Amino acid sequence: xxxxxxxxxxxxxxxxxxxxxxxxxxxxxxxxxxxxxxxxxxxxxxxxxxxxxxxxxxxxxxxxxxxxxxxxxxxxxxxxxxxxxxxxxxxxxxxxxxxxxxxxxxxxxxxxxxxxxxxxxxxxxxxxxxxxxxxxxxxxxxxxxxxxxxxxxxxxxxxxxxxxxxxxxxxxxxxxxxxxxxxxxxxxxxxxxxxxxxxxxxxxxxxxxxxxxxxxxxxxxxxxxxxxxxxxxxxxxxxxxx
Amino acid sequence: xxxxxxxxxxxxxxxxxxxxxxxxxxxxxxxxxxxxxxxxxxxxxxxxxxxxxxxxxxxxxxxxxxxxxxxxxxxxxxxxxxxxxxxxxxxxxxxxxxxxxxxxxxxxxxxxxxxxxxxxxxxxxxxxxxxxxxxxxxxxxxxxxxxxxxxxxxxxxxxxxxxxxxxxxxxxxxxxxxxxxxxxxxxxxxxxxxxxxxxxxxxxxxxxxxxxxxxxxxxxxxxxxxxxxxxxxxxxxxxxxxxxxxxxxxxxxxxxxxxxxxxxxxxxxxxxxxxxxxxxxxxxxxxxxxxxxxxxxxxxxxxxxxxxxxxxxxxxxxxxxxxxxxxxxxxxxxxxxxxxxxxxxxxxxxxxxxxxxxxxxxxxxxxxxxxxxxxxxxxxxxxxxxxxxxxxxxxxxxx
Numbered sequence: 249x250x251x252x253x254x255x256x257x258x259x260x261x262x263x264x265x266x267x268x269x270x271x272x273x274x275x276x277x278x279x280x281x282x283x284x285x286x287x288x289x290x291x292x293x294x295x296x297x298x299x300x301x302x303x304x305x306x307x308x309x310x311x312x313x314x315x316x317x318x319x320x321x322x323x324x325x326x327x328x329x330x331x332x333x334x335x336x337x338x339x340x341x342x343x344x345x346x347x348x349x350x351x352x353x354x355x356x357x358x359x360x361x362x363x364x365x366x367x368x369x370x371x372x373x374x375x376x377x378x379x380x381x382x383x384x385x386x387x388x389x390x391x392x393x394x395x396x397x398x399x400x401x402x403x404x405x406x407x408x409x410x411x412x413x414x415x416x417x418x419x420x421x422x423x424x425x426x427x428x429x430x431x432x433x434x435x436x437x438x439x440x441x442x443x444x445x446x447x448x449x450x451x452x453x454x455x456x457x458x459x460x461x462x463x464x465x466x467x468x469x470x471x472x473x474x475x476x477x478x479x480x481x482x483x484x485x486x487x488x489x490x
Numbered sequence: 491x492x493x494x495x496x497x498x499x500x501x502x503x504x505x506x507x508x509x510x511x512x513x514x515x516x517x518x519x520x521x522x523x524x525x526x527x528x529x530x531x532x533x534x535x536x537x538x539x540x541x542x543x544x545x546x547x548x549x550x551x552x553x554x555x556x557x558x559x560x561x562x563x564x565x566x567x568x569x570x571x572x573x574x575x576x577x578x579x580x581x582x583x584x585x586x587x588x589x590x591x592x593x594x595x596x597x598x599x600x601x602x603x604x605x606x607x608x609x610x611x612x613x614x615x616x617x618x619x620x621x622x623x624x625x626x627x628x629x630x631x632x633x634x635x636x637x638x639x640x641x642x643x644x645x646x647x648x649x650x651x652x653x654x655x656x657x658x659x660x661x662x663x664x665x666x667x668x669x670x671x672x673x674x675x676x677x678x679x680x681x682x683x684x685x686x687x688x689x690x691x692x693x694x695x696x697x698x699x700x701x702x703x704x705x706x707x708x709x710x711x712x713x714x715x716x717x718x719x720x721x722x723x724x725x726x727x728x729x730x731x732x733x734x735x736x737x738x739x740x741x742x743x744x745x746x747x748x749x750x751x752x753x754x755x756x757x758x759x760x761x762x763x764x765x766x767x768x769x770x771x772x773x774x775x776x777x778x779x780x781x782x783x784x785x786x787x788x789x790x791x792x793x794x795x796x797x798x799x800x801x802x803x804x805x806x807x808x809x810x811x812x813x814x815x816x817x818x819x820x821x822x823x824x825x826x827x828x829x830x831x832x833x834x835x836x837x838x839x840x841x842x843x844x845x846x847x848x849x850x851x852x853x854x855x856x857x858x859x860x861x862x863x864x865x866x867x868x869x870x871x872x873x874x875x876x877x878x879x880x881x882x883x884x885x886x887x888x889x
Contacts, residue, residue: 318501337498337832361500370676376586377574396574397567399507400585406676408500408829412507417567474675490830 278430286385287452288424289479290438291461292360296445299324299358303437303446304344310425310436317411318342319422320362320437327355327488335488359482359489360446362437363388363409363422364470367477371401371410380419386451386479387426392418406474424448451479497833504835506825509845511561514853516667516689517817518558523664523690524697525551526600526656531727533653539723545870546708547701548604553860555596561853562588564844584670595663599656605632606649608868613637626867664693671820678753679824684742691735696813698728703806704861706799712871718795725802729785732809736778756831764826764834769819777812781805
């Protein structure tokens with residue numbers, strides 16, 4: 249078939265559409281990134297968090313998170329005196345717009361939450377088709393082109409980190425901004441945090457300051473009795489946090 | 491739609507993930523397993539008294555089994571990807587095995603047993619009927635038209651063997667459903683090693699009660715006399731198994747109350763508020779204690795047949811309702827509280843949506859339509875063996 253100018257003009261839009269599909273199915277290039285050299289986690293420094301909500305907003309914008317759902321959110325705890333088993337907790341709109349002034353006496357603090365990228369993640373275990381998986385560099389991801397939307401993983405997550413995206417009808421959660429960290433950037437939430445309360449941590453990198461921090465501070469993970477191997481570490485976490 | 495929340499829920503927890511359709515899933519598979527166990531009483535354990543219900547129980551199990559995957563399919567975000575569970579199953583997932591357990595039970599147990607049991611009838615009908623019916627029956631023979639004594643004996647032996655395999659398979663089918671819930675460590679309402687066992691016994695209870703009701707209803711519809719020896723025997727088994735089921739559930743409850751772990755206060759509050767009617771009133775009092783009491787009294791006092799029948803109908807209906815409530819309380823109740831144990835959400839059932847009430851009602855009616863077709867095709871009752879009710883017009887034909 250001879251390629252005439254008219255035929256070329258007719259083919260171009262179709263080729264453009266086809267190219268978009270090809271691009272959509274191709275992982276973003278990260279030529280200098282070596283999967284086996286990293287093991288990702290995060291450090292949350294609770295005393296530093298001021299509950300401004302910047303991280304929640306940045307995450308929503310970066311990852312196109314639908315309204316009313318959260319890949320990350322902030323909780324405000326109020327613990328009256330000795331009642332650490334019955335704290336008052338709130339998270340209006342995930343803390344995206346910050347929190348109204350709290351004039352109640354007692355202990356008040358903010359706790360940012362996100363997927364814990366567990367080593368033995370219950371969500372990965374229960375997925376019937378393996379659409380949710382742990383990458384070799386320790387990030388729990390969801391393949392939305394493969395997810396059935398059965399919601400078993402949402403039930404299995406002890407931390408309430410997962411939801412069903414109403415647009416895609418598939419499971420969704422924090423990806424630790426995998427598209428950014430594989431290019432040498434930090435996550436959107438860490439990027440915007442004004443106090444450095446959230447820090448991306450590469451546990452395989454001996455030069456990462458996380459190692460020094462973990463050695464010198466009292467650090468916990470959420471719900472350790474769940475034995476999920478959570479990799480989001482909390483500094484200065486009160487016993488009332490759940 | 492604003493969902494009422496009390497206390498604190500993690501923000502993604504407010505919306506319930508598993509709806510009434512997932513309540514139907516264990517309810518329906520439970521009826522399948524229970525009906526099959528009743529059928530096996532006659533076949534394997536030689537409880538001759540329940541023979542009139544043998545075939546009906548098998549057809550009931552099949553009718554419900556055919557519907558069992560539909561609620562799951564309708565609930566999926568991407569139903570078109572459901573075949574991936576067969577093609578690329580994730581071996582560590584309890585749910586991934588559903589397809590295989592289902593297929594095993596459907597193809598290797600139920601269909602084979604029904605076919606072997608009916609083969610003689612099918613071959614005879616393929617020779618005596620005409621037109622489309624002849625064609626259908628000829629297809630159902632699968633080309634096996636040998637009715638020699640030896641051949642029938644093989645059918646009988648093989649059928650027995652399959653029923654023997656079928657009992658653990660029925661246990662596997664429903665125990666597995668219980669395991670899907672019981673293995674979720676994140677949810678203290680579900681997480682219990684007793685869950686599969688409780689599911690198996692409650693399945694037997696609901697299946698036996700359902701077949702008992704269907705037997706009474708179909709016999710009456712055919713204008714025949716109910717075999718009271720059979721009915722009494724079924725009621726007796728229902729009573730025994732119900733007592734075991736109730737004991738197991740109470741054991742679980744007492745253990746939870748006595749242990750009173752970190753989730754207890756939250757769950758206790760939920761039972762006393764949001765689940766009070768469905769759990770305490772409908773499931774425990776009306777759906778368990780009352781039918782057990784009714785069936786228990788029938789074991790020790792002598793009353794007229796007519797009165798006993800009424801009591802059995804009442805007990806059967808209450809039992810099925812109670813087991814449905816149990817499934818509801820497990821599935822819905824397990825999602826009403828926050829995993830932070832600090833708050834509660836609500837379930838707002840939709841009406842005419844894919845996961846709404848209307849769909850659920852349709853899915854509950856569908857097995858009865860299947861059963862009607864199956865009963866027409868493969869009549870489960872030998873006419874010679876049943877006595878026409880006094881004053882009633884005998885039903886003509888074989889069905």
